[in-house]
Amino acid sequence: MSPTLVDIARETKTSVSTVSRVLSGGAMANRISKATRDRVREVADRLGYRPNLLARSLRTRKTNTIALLVSDIANPFFGQIGSQIERGLAKHGYSLMLCNSAEDAKREADYLSLVTQKGIDGLILVPITRNKKTLSQVVPEGLPLVILDRPIPGISSLVCSDQDQGAQILCDTLDRAGVKQVAIVCGPQHVMTHRRRCELLSSRFEVLTRHEGPANKETGKAAALKLVTEKPPAIVCTNNFLALGVMDSLAQIEKPPIIGVFDEIPMMHLLPLPIVCSMQDLPALAEGCVTQLMKQLEPQANGVTTEVEPIVLPNRAVTNRAFDVLQFAASAPAQ
Amino acid sequence: MSPTLVDIARETKTSVSTVSRVLSGGAMANRISKATRDRVREVADRLGYRPNLLARSLRTRKTNTIALLVSDIANPFFGQIGSQIERGLAKHGYSLMLCNSAEDAKREADYLSLVTQKGIDGLILVPITRNKKTLSQVVPEGLPLVILDRPIPGISSLVCSDQDQGAQILCDTLDRAGVKQVAIVCGPQHVMTHRRRCELLSSRFEVLTRHEGPANKETGKAAALKLVTEKPPAIVCTNNFLALGVMDSLAQIEKPPIIGVFDEIPMMHLLPLPIVCSMQDLPALAEGCVTQLMKQLEPQANGVTTEVEPIVLPNRAVTNRAFDVLQFAASAPAQ
DNA sequence: TTGTACGCGTTATCAA
DNA sequence: TTGATAACGCGTACAA
Numbered sequence: 019m020s021p022t023l024v025d026i027a028r029e030t031k032t033s034v035s036t037v038s039r040v041l042s043g044g045a046m047a048n049r050i051s052k053a054t055r056d057r058v059r060e061v062a063d064r065l066g067y068r069p070n071l072l073a074r075s076l077r078t079r080k081t082n083t084i085a086l087l088v089s090d091i092a093n094p095f096f097g098q099i100g101s102q103i104e105r106g107l108a109k110h111g112y113s114l115m116l117c118n119s120a121e122d123a124k125r126e127a128d129y130l131s132l133v134t135q136k137g138i139d140g141l142i143l144v145p146i147t148r149n150k151k152t153l154s155q156v157v158p159e160g161l162p163l164v165i166l167d168r169p170i171p172g173i174s175s176l177v178c179s180d181q182d183q184g185a186q187i188l189c190d191t192l193d194r195a196g197v198k199q200v201a202i203v204c205g206p207q208h209v210m211t212h213r214r215r216c217e218l219l220s221s222r223f224e225v226l227t228r229h230e231g232p233a234n235k236e237t238g239k240a241a242a243l244k245l246v247t248e249k250p251p252a253i254v255c256t257n258n259f260l261a262l263g264v265m266d267s268l269a270q271i272e273k274p275p276i277i278g279v280f281d282e283i284p285m286m287h288l289l290p291l292p293i294v295c296s297m298q299d300l301p302a303l304a305e306g307c308v309t310q311l312m313k314q315l316e317p318q319a320n321g322v323t324t325e326v327e328p329i330v331l332p333n334r335a336v337t338n339r340a341f342d343v344l345q346f347a348a349s350a351p352a353q
Numbered sequence: 354m355s356p357t358l359v360d361i362a363r364e365t366k367t368s369v370s371t372v373s374r375v376l377s378g379g380a381m382a383n384r385i386s387k388a389t390r391d392r393v394r395e396v397a398d399r400l401g402y403r404p405n406l407l408a409r410s411l412r413t414r415k416t417n418t419i420a421l422l423v424s425d426i427a428n429p430f431f432g433q434i435g436s437q438i439e440r441g442l443a444k445h446g447y448s449l450m451l452c453n454s455a456e457d458a459k460r461e462a463d464y465l466s467l468v469t470q471k472g473i474d475g476l477i478l479v480p481i482t483r484n485k486k487t488l489s490q491v492v493p494e495g496l497p498l499v500i501l502d503r504p505i506p507g508i509s510s511l512v513c514s515d516q517d518q519g520a521q522i523l524c525d526t527l528d529r530a531g532v533k534q535v536a537i538v539c540g541p542q543h544v545m546t547h548r549r550r551c552e553l554l555s556s557r558f559e560v561l562t563r564h565e566g567p568a569n570k571e572t573g574k575a576a577a578l579k580l581v582t583e584k585p586p587a588i589v590c591t592n593n594f595l596a597l598g599v600m601d602s603l604a605q606i607e608k609p610p611i612i613g614v615f616d617e618i619p620m621m622h623l624l625p626l627p628i629v630c631s632m633q634d635l636p637a638l639a640e641g642c643v644t645q646l647m648k649q650l651e652p653q654a655n656g657v658t659t660e661v662e663p664i665v666l667p668n669r670a671v672t673n674r675a676f677d678v679l680q681f682a683a684s685a686p687a688q
Numbered sequence: 689t690t691g692t693a694c695g696c697g698t699t700a701t702c703a704a
Numbered sequence: 705t706t707g708a709t710a711a712c713g714c715g716t717a718c719a720a
Contacts (some may be wrong), residue, residue: 022696023696023697023698023699034697034699035699035700038697038699038700039697039699042698042699043699050700069697069698070696070697071698072697072698073696073697073698073699074697074698075698076696076697076698076699077697077698077699077700078698078700080698083704239699326693334692
């Protein structure tokens with residue numbers, strides 16, 4: 019059994035409160051005589067004392083832990099963002115508990131329930147649920163909360179990329195390459211990001227076909243198999259997993275279509291297909307979450323409660339070499 | 354403030370213990386009269402009672418939480434494995450706390466210290482530390498522990514891929530393609546996996562050059578730039594990140610070298626470089642962790658303590674299309 | 689079937 | 705500068 023304050027108190031002939039003050043009293047520690055202070059520390063060291071954080075949190079109602087509930091940890095996007103958020107939080111003395119709802123509403127609910135019961139000081143959520151009401155039923159009133167990546171109407175504590183701008187720059191790039199018609203491969207429409215991206219695409223191009231399904235590779239593959247016969251000039255996928263599936267099935271085509279995609283595609287320069295992708299600013303997203311959270315955790319000293327305003331970040335369009343070649347050929351005749 | 358057992362007891366005119374028994378007594382609940390049982394449940398529902406898990410864990414010394422401390426969550430390999438481990442644990446009633454040491458020994462130590470103080474029922478660790486002794490100083494005696502991916506001498510509770518077999522099949526494949534000499538790009542030698550892979554490669558091929566650095570893209574890029582002039586027939590990278598960097602820099606080469614790599618390369622069929630990779634069995638690794646852990650958490654009913662033996666899984670070599678073409682040309686003359 | 693009383697390890701209040 | 709003592713919210717042995 020790990021030693022407790024009582025053990026140290028006994029060993030050092032003092033009281034539990036004294037020991038507590040020395041070991042974790044902060045400024046209080048200085049109000050204890052140097053003699054006993056040293057003695058307590060010495061014994062604590064020798065016994066290998068380590069505070070029981072459960073007990074401490076129960077008493078102080080503070081866990082110094084932030085939960086990050088993402089929609090799919092297998093997606094490198096969230097792995098990277100998790101990694102960066104964690105670094106950011108560490109600077110403020112918080113540690114991160116990373117959870118995975120796996121795009122499953124039930125598991126999201128379970129986890130929300132679990133982490134709040136376990137006691138967390140704040141929550142960063144990539145929501146499956148898109149309803150403010152159902153959310154407030156599981157998330158305690160007043161818990162510092164940041165919604166990440168997928169806006170929920172009515173919640174202003176938000177950090178996300180600018181959906182419209184991201185879609186526009188993708189469309190602009192396709193435009194410049196002479197694209198007029200596209201096929202769309204998209205994730206579930208009840209997810210805000212997928213839906214909005216589809217809408218914007220439809221408003222700017224003639225949509226030949228639209229395949230919808232779970233936002234994974236399999237959906238992309240299935241869609242690509244059907245699209246082989248249709249030969250659209252461009253295929254736009256509403257996230258990276260879909261695109262991976264699509265491209266996987268499009269390998270053997272002689273004159274592949276242009277692939278438009280949101281999120282990063284690893285190794286895109288090397289791929290023989292022309293790709294344009296609308297990339298999010300990952301570091302800024304991560305940092306946004308942290309500052310957004312800290313605003314709620316460390317309220318201003320001067321009674322002024324700083325308003326929490328959404329942080330909406332710009333995306334940038336990136337093309338690969340295969341695309342650049344194509345674009346040149348297409349725009350050359352016009353000049 | 355969230356309601357507690359006391360609130361319900363007051364409201365329902367019973368005692369705290371009765372309420373506790375009804376709400377979380379398990380079999381005990383049946384030893385309470387149906388009348389009060391229903392009344393308690395009704396009130397608990399109405400008040401929206403949710404047990405405080407901190408308090409419960411403090412009392413029961415059980416958190417139903419397993420910590421998974423990985424070396425780099427930004428690596429999709431660990432994202433996927435984390436996702437699968439979590440699913441596996443959920444079936445046994447445990448939830449997962451995913452932490453990231455980011456290949457940093459200090460952060461590993463910090464996290465080990467943190468999670469054990471917070472109270473966990475078990476730990477799955479992808480170690481930076483490779484020493485049993487230093488590990489046992491932070492990890493409490495008797496805590497169910499599983500070492501994942503990187504063996505530590507003296508610890509038998511291990512789940513990993515067969516290093517040697519994995520390297521051998523990679524070498525075999527290169528052999529069949531006619532490769533005699535290789536350049537190596539590897540991660541830090543103090544990490545078991547990188548070191549062992551290097552050793553085996555050296556024993557089977559003439560090593561032209563060897564670049565070592567942190568196991569990330571940048572190291573790979575730097576190495577590739579130097580290798581451009583040397584033109585080795587094959588470049589072997591000891592993990593996927595290194596390979597990504599290498600390939601990124603090797604895009605424009607007319608006759609690219611063969612790339613040998615451990616771990617999965619996304620989209621490898623599509624890449625114009627010949628690639629062979631030695632892939633680990635992810636689902637088996639994840640499941641191995643869970644069973645290994647459960648053996649320690651749920652000791653056999655019949656006093657026989659089941660021994661914990663290392664789980665070592667076979668890898669399989671996968672080649673892409675560019676490689677297959679190459680191999681055919683090389684082996685054709687021999688036939 | 690139910691209630692009383694105690695302990696889990698810590699911090700906070702009050703008095704000395 | 706220090707020490708009793710009471711919480712925090714919960715589970716459980718013991719008694720009724």
